[in-house]
Amino acid sequence: MIKGREFHPILNSIFDGEIRGINETEQLQTNCPRCQELDGLSNPDGKYNLEINTEKRVFRCWKCDSPKFSGSLGRLIKIFGNTTDYALYKDYAAMFNDYDEVDDDKDFGFVELPPEFILFSDMDTKDDLHLEAYNYMVLQRQIEYPILLKFRIGFCFDGKYAGRIVIPSYDQHGDLNYFVSRSYRNQKPPYMNPKADKDVIIFNEGLINWDSLVFIVEGVFDMLTIYNSIPLLGKTLSNNLFLKLK
Ligand SMILES: [Zn+2]
Numbered sequence: 001m002i003k004g005r006e007f008h009p010i011l012n013s014i015f016d017g018e019i020r021g022i023n024e025t026e027q028l029q030t031n032c033p034r035c036q037e038l039d040g041l042s043n044p045d046g047k048y049n050l051e052i053n054t055e056k057r058v059f060r061c062w063k064c065d066s067p068k069f070s071g072s073l074g075r076l077i078k079i080f081g082n083t084t085d086y087a088l089y090k091d092y093a094a095m096f097n098d099y100d101e102v103d104d105d106k107d108f109g110f111v112e113l114p115p116e117f118i119l120f121s122d123m124d125t126k127d128d129l130h131l132e133a134y135n136y137m138v139l140q141r142q143i144e145y146p147i148l149l150k151f152r153i154g155f156c157f158d159g160k161y162a163g164r165i166v167i168p169s170y171d172q173h174g175d176l177n178y179f180v181s182r183s184y185r186n187q188k189p190p191y192m193n194p195k196a197d198k199d200v201i202i203f204n205e206g207l208i209n210w211d212s213l214v215f216i217v218e219g220v221f222d223m224l225t226i227y228n229s230i231p232l233l234g235k236t237l238s239n240n241l242f243l244k245l246k
Contacts, residue, residue, distance in 0.1 A: 002026055004054025006092040007073060011052065014081045020048055026055040033080055035064050052076065056173065057093065074104035097243050111178050111194050116159035117166055120148040129157040136184035137165060147224050151204065155184070163187055167220045170206040177201050180220045180233075193233075202241050203231050214245065 002008070003026050011030075012022055020029040029051055031044035039045060049063040052073065060070035077089045093099040120137075123130040133155035137143045147153075155165050163185035169178040178201045181192045208214060208228060215229035223231040230241065 002054070004057060004073075007054045007057075007077075007089065010077060010081065010085050010088055011054075014077065014085055018044060019052075026053055028052040028054065032061040032064060032069070034061060034069050038064060057096075057099075071106060072103045074099075074101070075106070078104050098240055100240075111176055111196050113154075113166065113168060113176065113179060114156050114159055114161045114181075116156040116161065117154050118156070119152060119154040120145070121152075122154075130155075133157065133165060133184055140184075141221065143221075143224050151207075151224065156181075161192065164192065167224075169201060169203045171202075172205050174206055178203065178233075182220075201233065202244065203233060205230075210244070216241075216245075 002023065005023070008023050008028075011019060011028065015030045018030055021027060029048040031046060031048055032050035033044070035047070035049060036043070036045055047063070050059060050061045052059045054073065057073040058071070059073055059076045074086070074089055074093060078086045081089070090101065118130065120134065123134060125131065125134075137148060137153070138145060151167060152170070153165065153167050156162055161181050164181040164183050164187075167180045167182070168176055169180075171177045178196050179194060180203075183190050183192075202208070203220070203223065208230060212228055215226050217223055217226055217229045217231050220231045223229050
């Protein structure tokens with residue numbers, strides 16, 4: 001069964017049937033209207049750079065950036081559809097607990113790990129720069145090595161995040177959605193995190209067992225030592241997390 005199949009007819013009408021994968025899969029490709037506009041073309045460019053996922057209800061264009069063109073499926077429909085298309089979308093989207101209309105007005109960039117990121121599972125135990133990061137976690141912070149592997153933790157010794165431990169967050173589909181970095185060289189600020197909408201992220205949701213007791217903890221280091229826990233990335237519970245805990 002195609003997840004989010006209710007959205008397919010809406011998309012088909014907006015993009016005049018020029019969609020690959022329509023009614024066959026959740027992952028669709030179509031021609032990006034924003035690219036068309038930027039290139040000053042009177043017809044779609046035929047490049048199918050706009051990816052849409054009707055299960056995750058997100059879209060992104062592989063070509064246009066600055067700023068990146070991506071966001072919720074509702075945002076796409078709101079921009080390029082008519083008011084009926086968007087009203088129909090909202091009716092279906094309301095069936096999902098995690099749907100929030102405000103997301104349809106947000107730009108959410110995609111988070112990527114720093115290019116200098118090295119996983120602890122790939123570290124070179126003869127390299128002092130690697131050992132510096134390892135010693136911080138294992139000796140100073142007392143985080144056991146299997147935990148570093150379980151959470152796919154790594155570090156950077158150069159680049160923008162030089163001297164920082166990087167703790168990634170993966171969603172329920174296994175896709176990276178955020179990361180937190182913590183200095184192991186006493187740098188200021190101690191934490192440096194990418195720009196993303198923290199309100200929609202449940203940190204490492206992919207590792208959470210919702211059928212068991214879930215603990216809410218303050219920071220990512222608490223998460224590493226408390227089983228089945230979710231760190232608050234700010235001082236308040238995000239809407240998304242609040243709904244999940246109800
Ligand atoms: Zn585009």
